[in-house]
Amino acid sequence: MLSKEEFINNAKVGKILARKCTKCGHLHLVTTYFCQNCGNKGFENVTIDGKGTIVTYTIITVPPDGFEKYVPYAWAVMKVDNSELSISGFMGGIKSPADLPLGTKVRVAGYDERGIILEKQ
Ligand SMILES: [Zn+2]
DSSP states (O other), X not given: OOOHHHHHHHHHTTEEEEEEETTTOOXXXXXXXXXXXXXXXXXXXXXEEOEEEEEEEEEESSOOXXXXXXXXXXXXXXXXXXXSOEEEEEEETOOSGGGSOTTOEEEEEEEETTEEEEEEO
């Protein structure tokens, strides 16, 4: 099983905890019963480096309740290096697309009430 708490503890130290298929090596971010690639039922936990590139994002100008203090920020999707995994997270200080070109190298920098925190490498 892949618990949320374990995932968060890894994110706090810049790592991503994933489930790796023991047959084909396909990585999954959530607990699944069958590999999405080959249908195998065996998995092992692996921790991978929380580094990657920005593939898309949304700049938040109207934040949800309690997030006013974080504006401006972006909710960004990072493609993890050397895998097909994508994770989404919070990036502070993003006012316009000029602040965050697609392809920017980022890394997991922590986890708190904002979710996964991403930072430029
Ligand atoms: Zn597989």
